[in-house]
Amino acid sequence: MTVHTLASNTRIPDTLIPKTMKAMVLTGHGGIDKLQYQDVPTPAPGPGEVLVQVTATAKNNTDRKAREGLYPTRKGETTSFRMGGKTTFTFPRIQGADVVGRVAAVGEGVSEHRLGERGLLDFNLYANDRRDINLTPDYYGHGADGGYAEYVAVPSDQFHAVPNPELADAELAAMGMCSYQTALHMLTSAQVRAGERVLVTGASGGVGTALIQLCRIFGAIPYALSQADKADALVALGAEAVLDRGNMDTFVERLKAVTGNRPLDAVMDLVGGEMTDRFIDAMIFDMNARSTYPRLSIAGASGGNISEILWTRIYLYQVQIFGVSHGTREEAEKLVQWIRNGQLRPVLHGAFRLSELHAAERYFMNRGSGYLGKIVIVPDAQWPEHGQPYAVEKH
Structure with a gap:
């Protein structure tokens, strides 16, 4: 029938x-x-x-x-x-x-x-x-x-x-909630606040594009890591700047150029693997310029499920790490309200x-x-x- x-x-x-x-x-x-x-x-x-x-x-x-x-x-x-x-x-x-x-x-x-x-x-x-x-x-x-x-x-x-x-x-x-709720929980776990500089990795995917939009709702400043040919679309979505993931050897220097030599406040990591250490570099190169602890929210491992990181870098620089899977009922309802209000696209x-x-x-x-x-x-x-x-x- x-x-x-x-x-x-x-x-x-x-x-x-x-x-x-x-x-x-x-x-x-x-x-x-x-x-x-x-x-x-x-x-x-x-x-x-x-x-x-x-x-x-x-x-x-x-x-x-x-x-x-x-x-x-x-x-x-x-x-x-x-x-x-x-x-x-x-x-x-x-x-x-x-x-x-x-x-x-x-x-x-x-x-x-x-x-x-x-x-x-x-x-x-x-x-x-x-x-x-x-x-x-x-x-x-x-x-x-x-x-x-x-x-x-x-x-x-x-x-x-x-x-x-x-x-x-x-x-x-x-x-849908699978991407947007994960993105929201990454930001709330790391207690991202207005004015903070946030790196969004894997920025062209579902969670990445959600993170860029949600950062702007929070009043935070999202920097996107993606392919160069997606830069215009990501900037139109709300990214402050887009960094080409093709050459990670110069990543920190390129980041300094777009942040005015200021470290990232937080990183929303969907990549993992060997890149995670680079992301930590981008948060700790000038601890005197920070007013909060470096924060790393992890909700993916598209670049590799194992990262090799010196634990001394984590505890001496007091890097806070948040593993994120799904969000909560409260976060789901908040997202629905933002969708109804036209704040998300x-x-x-x-x-x-x-x-x-x-x-x-x-x-x-x-x-x-x-x-x-x-x-x-x-x-x-x-x-x-x-x-x-x-x-x-x-x-």
Whole structure:
């Protein structure tokens, strides 16, 4: 049975919700061959839940890393993380964390007034009701099925209404919590404040572009580390200056040239590897010019999972290091408010059909100089309205 795209505040009759749906199902750890396009049962919303008809889901690098087992917590381990003490990433699993869609059905205890509501999912699987801390991070698409499907059932209080007509569904998905909440938690963990100089590494990706925008909301001054050909776009987004990552041997000297010989106050590190030591250099070269401790927030390791750093440099210069994964309920709600108010803007690279997720994965891994922002995945039935206008032309 075909389910047509909903207009805002339009209810889908229960008879039009199909018993099965299309989904991209991950069948095990490995390559993209483990992703299989299948018919699976349509979920039903439980008490306190809503059933969302998915219109767009942003692709995150965490999808690939979880699929390939690249979240070790011990050396030599090939697995996904299990902060809560047990493995929740089991198979079959439907990935996709940053879900946008419309409420198609409600579970017990949820008002029918929410039917037809367009919204964005707070992607976290919270272990408890605490609003200020999230010690055992897990998320939809990892510990529970996510949005690479036509429907997903999620807690009603984590599906936040964003009616903004100026934002297309694909654009809203590009502002999903996986990137923006991680970025916000990096800044709040390091207690970044107005006027501080902040380096954003991996600046052209989802978390990087979110960090640049959030720094400006905080009143901080973001400096971006990226490829030279992305400089104009990153400056337009809010970066004070863009440093070419192609030659890290001269990084500190080039940084001094754009900061007026002043050290960075904090670094938001998404790269890791041998670059981390350079980032510390950029914070400690003139301790007399500082008024706060050097701070390093780490939420990625795209340049390598192991960094060799002298511990004397850490404790003698009093470098504060913050490991950041997911954020909190409070931060999610703050982000939604900024989106509703128009204080954040989407950085959407393009869209792929759900059935073309293999092509999207290859494109993402081989992305070239023109890549900036997020890719979104749109169910095939929703493609004409929500995907086609943003289609990536070259697969």
